[in-house]
Amino acid sequence: MxxxxxxxxxxxxxxxxxxxxxxxxxxxxxxxxxxxxxxxxxxxxxxxxxxxxxxxxxxxxxxxxxxxxxxxxxxxxxxxxxxxxxxxxxxxxxxYEKPYVDYVAVPMVCKKSIGRVSVQHPTRVTSDMLRKELLALGLLGEGAKPDAKFVAEHLEADSEYMALYEGHPVAQKAFAEGFRREHVVPVSVYFDGVQYTKNENFLGFYMTNLRTGKQQLVWLLRLSELCSCGCRGWCSVFPLLEHFRRDMCFDHQDLRACIIDYKADWPAYIELCGFRTWSHNLHPCPICTVQKKDFLSVGTMTLYTCPEKLFDQTSYDEVVASSFRAARIAVPAGNPSVTR
Ligand SMILES: [Zn+2]
Ligand SMILES: [Zn+2]
Structure with missing residues (x-):
């Protein structure tokens, strides 16, 4: 009692x-x-x-x-x-079942270390997770003879993506190689910051099988441990993204995955692509050269046109060229510590 x-x-x-x-x-x-x-x-x-x-x-x-x-x-x-x-x-x-993970060398700043160190960081393997899902559904594996009605229902979700799936280079290549449609999986990627406790935040990278709607975690990074060499964490994010990219591009024998959707809020988007932030002193948008004062006037903006000049490769190269200056250091003649 x-x-x-x-x-x-x-x-x-x-x-x-x-x-x-x-x-x-x-x-x-x-x-x-x-x-x-x-x-x-x-x-x-x-x-x-x-x-x-x-x-x-x-x-x-x-x-x-x-x-x-x-x-x-x-x-x-x-x-x-x-x-x-x-x-x-x-x-x-x-x-708890132990998830299958790969280890990737990631530059990080850990509490116990002084400065930047290379850490073997775990990441789950997306193709492996999709494979397990297909095996569990009976769509893959030796002797798998899925019911035609079940497969048709499973593929129903595809109608929503229209040309995004049909025209995707990975899907087209896979179909040309004779892959069955149910083995070419449409995937969406999600990237976001997760507040865990008051002082501890994560960056999480997830993938979703769009046919089943199942979202799974691929990797996590502690915000406090991201590289801080001036890269805004990019050094730490890049090797993990590269691992994901290689897995997605690899010609797996049994399945292929095409990424047709990509979800992230603004901070996550610029983090993932290494773009400029909204507090940038020239212009806040990573795509066009809109001024901060005109930021809220949408004007004649449509999905296809933008009233401002686009911030393209040429303008990017110009910014880079103007930001770096070649400097010549004059060395006094006869200085013994300098070899010419
Ligand atoms: Zn860095
Ligand atoms: Zn813009």
Whole structure:
């Protein structure tokens, strides 16, 4: 019986009579709170706020003092320091499937290091995730004979993309090679910042299989760990994007993926493409040369035309040329430290 319930009963003047129904309710409550405690404990461990040893000890003491929900995670405090990490890995593996990841060398600024270091950073492999999805649907794999009606329903979503899918170079190449339509998957890409805690934000890169609507995480980067050489994080983002690009361009034997949609808000968009920001001193738009003061007057803007001069490759090259100046350093004749 919960303390609150006991006190209510007492103030109501009733004796402590425990009816069975109330007891069952309490068991449920204890169980639910045990699960909450487990979730809280694991979240702290996953975010690096508590060590494996602390997690095992807290779980152990919780269980020993009658708590529920962490029986399997507890480890005697004498053993926890040495075996905590292994113990958690072993028990959590039963609960969470380990995702298949590749490791990519990414320049980052880590808390423990001084300056920029190269870190082997995990990223999931998009083709692998799509393959698993198709296998689970019975559309791929040896002896897969999907029902024609099921395949037709599965492909129904394609009608929304019209020429984007049919005319996509990857799709056209795959069809020419004799790929079945259900093995050429239309994919959308999503990139955004995720606020996790007050001080910890992530950049997340996701992909969606547009036929099933299933969105999956490809990689995450901590904002605080992005390279800060002056690149606004581009050094860290680039190798992961490059890994994704290679995977998407690779001629996989069993499936192909064509990216036909790309979702990101403005900050994510400029981050992903390495474009200028809205606070740029020349013009805020990465595509045209609109002035800040005219920013809100849309004027004769349409999907195909823009009233301002476009910021194209030529204008970009001009900006670059005017930003760099060749400098000549005069060296006094006879200076022995300079070899000519
Ligand atoms: Zn950098
Ligand atoms: Zn513009």
């Amino acid at each position: 919960s303390f609150k319930r006991a006190r209510t009963l007492q103030t109501a003047g009733g004796a402590f009579t425990i009816d069975q129904e109330a007891e069952a309710e309490d068991t449920e409550l204890i169980k639910a709170n045990g699960q909450k405690y487990r979730k809280f404990l694991l979240e702290r461990y996953a975010s690096g706020l508590s060590t494996a040893a602390d997690t095992c000890i807290l779980a152990y003491l919780h269980t020993e003092s009658g708590g529920r929900g962490t029986e399997d995670l507890g480890l005697d405090p004498d053993l926890a320091t040495k075996h905590g990490a292994e113990h958690l890995r072993c028990h959590l593996a039963k609960e």
